[in-house]
Amino acid sequence: MRVNILGITVDTYSMQETVEQIGQAIASQIPIRVVTANPEMIYASIRDLRLKELINSAEIVTADGIGVVWAARRLRTPVYERVTGIDLVQALFPVSNAGKWRLFFLGGKPGVAEQAVYRVSSEYPEIVCKAWHGYFNSEEEPHVLEEIRRFRPNLLLVGLGAPRQEYWISEHPRLASVSIGVGGSFDALAETVVRAPKRIQDLHVEWLYRLWKEPWRWKRQTVLPRFVFKVLWQRFFQKTP
Template structure:
């Protein structure tokens, strides 16, 4: 089921359902593009029609964050859980290992994607990896695209930050069966950024943990109350019809 949140259509799939759709796409050699949409991204699309079009043209838009899960529920739909970029990536690895997928990491600072590959491949040796950092120029882009094309990945994970990664994947279709924008997931996989403890994740306040660890994020987090207000206004207008 899809629910329109501030003009962006969000899927209510569980993690298991999302992983299953990715598995079927790889097996069927069907190209799909996945957006992991957080409140900041959805809010920004209110003022950027190009971004909204890119988001809505994706094959799957997951609820990345408890704020989006809350919004979907406020708008009258059932959704069991959030499907974040990092959790989705980690849920894919066991299947990718069993089926010997080829996965490309594109993004992060120099050395981060390489370190992430080293960490993941030690646990999942049957996956074939390739990588490139995200600090490339327009002049270097053609070589990177050729590298990806020659590698022929089943899954292309792009961590260029939102919304750059969403635009990049939309502008370069067909590089893999599955393309996913994963934000800062490579930092988490490489261990350069520590995720909140599991108990904090389960309480759905991981955003607060990150804010305390990285106070400079306050400008991004300040979008949240505005996002919540707009969702409540959307709910009010729907009930007034």
């Protein structure tokens, strides 16, 4: 089941169900795209119709953040839990290890994805990993694509930032069985950026912790009240398709 949030249809899957869906796609070798949709991306799609079409055409669209979970509840089709990019990636590692999957990490500053691969491989030695940074230009891109195709990943993790990563994945289909836009997850995996303590994550105010650590992000956070207003407008004044 999906819930329509400002024109974006978000899956109501739990984390475990999302992992199972991805596992089935890899087992069947049917390429799919996974979009982790946060309030900022959903709000941006109101004016960016191409982005809206791109998100809605993905096989899996997860609720990335408590703001999306809140919106789904207000629209009377609750999702079970938030499924953020970093949490989904970490939930996939044990399954990847058991299945000896091949994972390609694409994105981040030079050295970050490589450090993420090093840490993941140390904990999950059965995963076959390869990395490439996200600072490649149009002339270098054919070489990057050839590296991915040669590696033949089961799972392609693209951390180019939203919505660039979503456009990039859509423009380069069939590079892997499953392709996921994961934002800044490589920084967290490499521990170049420290996530909020678990108790803060459980309180669903990780965004506030990150704003405290990175105050220059305040302009991005101004989307949240506008997102809330739009959701309430949809709830009370619009008929959801």
